[in-house]
Amino acid sequence: MPQSVEKTLDYASLFLEPEYKEMLSAKSKLENMPEADKVKEIADWTKSWEYREKNFAREALTINPAKSCQPLGAVFASAGFEGTLSFVHGSQGCVAYYRSHLARHFKEPASAVSSSMTEDAAVFGGLNNMVDGLANAYSLYNPKMIAVSTTCMAEVIGDDLQSFINTAKEKGSVPADFNVPFAHTPAFVGSHITGYDNMMRGILENFWKDKTRTPNDSINIIPGFDGYAVGNNRELKRMLDLMGVKYTILSDVSDQFDTPSDGEFRMYDGGTALEAVAEAINAKATVSMQSYCTPKTLEYIENIGQETVAFHYPLGVSGTDDFLMKISELTGKAIPAELEKERGRLVDAITDSQAYLHGKSYAIYGDPDFVYSMARFVMETGGEPRHCLATNGSKAWEKKMQALFDSAPFGQDCKAWGGKDLWHMRSLLATEKVDMLIGNSYGKYLEKDTDTPLVRLTFPIFDRHHHHRFPLWGYQGGIRVVVALLDKFFDEMDKKATASDDTAYAFELTR
Numbered sequence: 001m002p003q004s005v006e007k008t009l010d011y012a013s014l015f016l017e018p019e020y021k022e023m024l025s026a027k028s029k030l031e032n033m034p035e036a037d038k039v040k041e042i043a044d045w046t047k048s049w050e051y052r053e054k055n056f057a058r059e060a061l062t063i064n065p066a067k068s069c070q071p072l073g074a075v076f077a078s079a080g081f082e083g084t085l086s087f088v089h090g091s092q093g094c095v096a097y098y099r100s101h102l103a104r105h106f107k108e109p110a111s112a113v114s115s116s117m118t119e120d121a122a123v124f125g126g127l128n129n130m131v132d133g134l135a136n137a138y139s140l141y142n143p144k145m146i147a148v149s150t151t152c153m154a155e156v157i158g159d160d161l162q163s164f165i166n167t168a169k170e171k172g173s174v175p176a177d178f179n180v181p182f183a184h185t186p187a188f189v190g191s192h193i194t195g196y197d198n199m200m201r202g203i204l205e206n207f208w209k210d211k212t213r214t215p216n217d218s219i220n221i222i223p224g225f226d227g228y229a230v231g232n233n234r235e236l237k238r239m240l241d242l243m244g245v246k247y248t249i250l251s252d253v254s255d256q257f258d259t260p261s262d263g264e265f266r267m268y269d270g271g272t273a274l275e276a277v278a279e280a281i282n283a284k285a286t287v288s289m290q291s292y293c294t295p296k297t298l299e300y301i302e303n304i305g306q307e308t309v310a311f312h313y314p315l316g317v318s319g320t321d322d323f324l325m326k327i328s329e330l331t332g333k334a335i336p337a338e339l340e341k342e343r344g345r346l347v348d349a350i351t352d353s354q355a356y357l358h359g360k361s362y363a364i365y366g367d368p369d370f371v372y373s374m375a376r377f378v379m380e381t382g383g384e385p386r387h388c389l390a391t392n393g394s395k396a397w398e399k400k401m402q403a404l405f406d407s408a409p410f411g412q413d414c415k416a417w418g419g420k421d422l423w424h425m426r427s428l429l430a431t432e433k434v435d436m437l438i439g440n441s442y443g444k445y446l447e448k449d450t451d452t453p454l455v456r457l458t459f460p461i462f463d464r465h466h467h468h469r470f471p472l473w474g475y476q477g478g479i480r481v482v483v484a485l486l487d488k489f490f491d492e493m494d495k496k497a498t499a500s501d502d503t504a505y506a507f508e509l510t511r
């Protein structure tokens with residue numbers, strides 16, 4: 001075998017060694033693979049209109065959904081609070097999935113523990129796992145708060161978190177006054193954004209229940225589930241600081257998922273201070289940056305008498321305008337000249353590159369707020385967001401998207417697909433080609449299969465590093481998106497130009 005201590009090959013080069021090539025070719029014979037021609041014939045047919053119709057008639061099967069399950073969102077929301085450990089009541093493998101998903105995206109350790117339910121707990125209930133698990137988590141990891149959510153397994157058997165936590169406190173697993181907010185997060189309904197919403201509401205209820213409001217002039221901001229949270233939250237804080245606004249970010253993961261390498265391991269870093277969460281009940285208003293991530297949370301906040309406002313991932317010129325103007329209206333603080341200048345720079349960047357942006361067609365997928373904002377932004381640049389898909393998008397989201405398309409000539413041939421998956425997206429890309437696909441790392445298979453250039457701009461991004469450190473929000477974030485789109489267009493132009501001597505003239509130094 002070519003692998004040895006002296007010469008360690010990574011997988012990319014290891015499987016090119018002759019021994020592995022031989023083994024892999026023998027394997028395909030063993031598995032009775034059909035002939036390559038037949039495979040190609042069927043693959044081509046699956047890119048036809050005939051197959052597309054069959055694909056869209058599919059009802060009982062989901063293939064490659066562009067979403068994750070509820071507890072992942074709950075773990076993400078919990079990570080944004082000071083000293084908070086996520087405790088997921090259910091099976092261990094699920095929690096390994098949330099940790100690895102977050103760690104692979106942010107390239108940071110992501111802590112979360114599980115109550116490790118196995119067969120006996122599935123039959124008799126997971127109370128003992130909760131009692132022992134909370135005691136272990138409290139004494140081993142020294143958290144300031146433990147946020148409990150559930151996996152499918154605990155939900156299927158109907159474990160009651162409130163009563164389990166009460167019992168665990170009575171048995172002394174954690175002190176009686178220790179904060180243990182919880183949220184039931186059944187993974188077989190909704191998605192990670194539902195889990196985010198449930199956990200956010202659970203945490204606020206934990207701190208605000210039975211409290212009376214004494215309104216002040218501060219505002220709360222809920223960022224929502226966001227793979228770009230490190231860059232976005234910092235940009236958000238910079239803009240609010242420039243305006244001189246008093247605010248509390250409810251769940252700020254920007255430090256937790258970006259700890260420095262300085263010799264000290266930080267299991268917890270940054271996050272919203274627990275005193276600030278308790279005090280946030282007195283804020284004048286709560287602003288959600290992602291409406292579809294927070295419906296139940298905002299309903300709860302409205303019921304306690306606080307004003308709420310919700311955006312769809314404010315990005316680009318008009319997205320940022322709307323956000324800043326609303327903050328100015330809520331707080332009475334003017335938008336400073338510095339931010340106005342940044343706006344002008346974004347408009348300038350779009351104008352400078354009009355020749356390459358105008359008229360381009362896009363397919364966009366991801367969470368409903370992200371897809372809405374990205375479609376709105378590409379329309380601002382003169383682009384057409386033809387296929388917009390959100391597996392966790394509803395009929396109401398489709399209607400909202402249609403209203404967006406109807407608002408500008410660039411939306412004429414565009415359609416929103418709620419509840420559809422990436423196998424549907426493949427049919428769309430194969431039958432109605434677009435210039436660019438905007439999505440996440442999973443889109444690389446579509447890029448290869450349908451020859452549609454991919455730009456990774458949403459969670460999860462596993463196969464490219466550090467994108468999350470730079471914001472998409474605000475005018476500066478808009479410039480970053482423009483650069484990402486243009487870089488891809490130019491790379492494609494260079495690739496095509498060098499593909500044959502006939503097109504070599506287009507391999508230009510200046511564009």
Ligand code: SF4
Nearest residue numbers: 069094097151152187
């Ligand atoms: S869908 Fe259910 S089983 Fe799968 S990871 Fe999520 S909670 Fe676990």
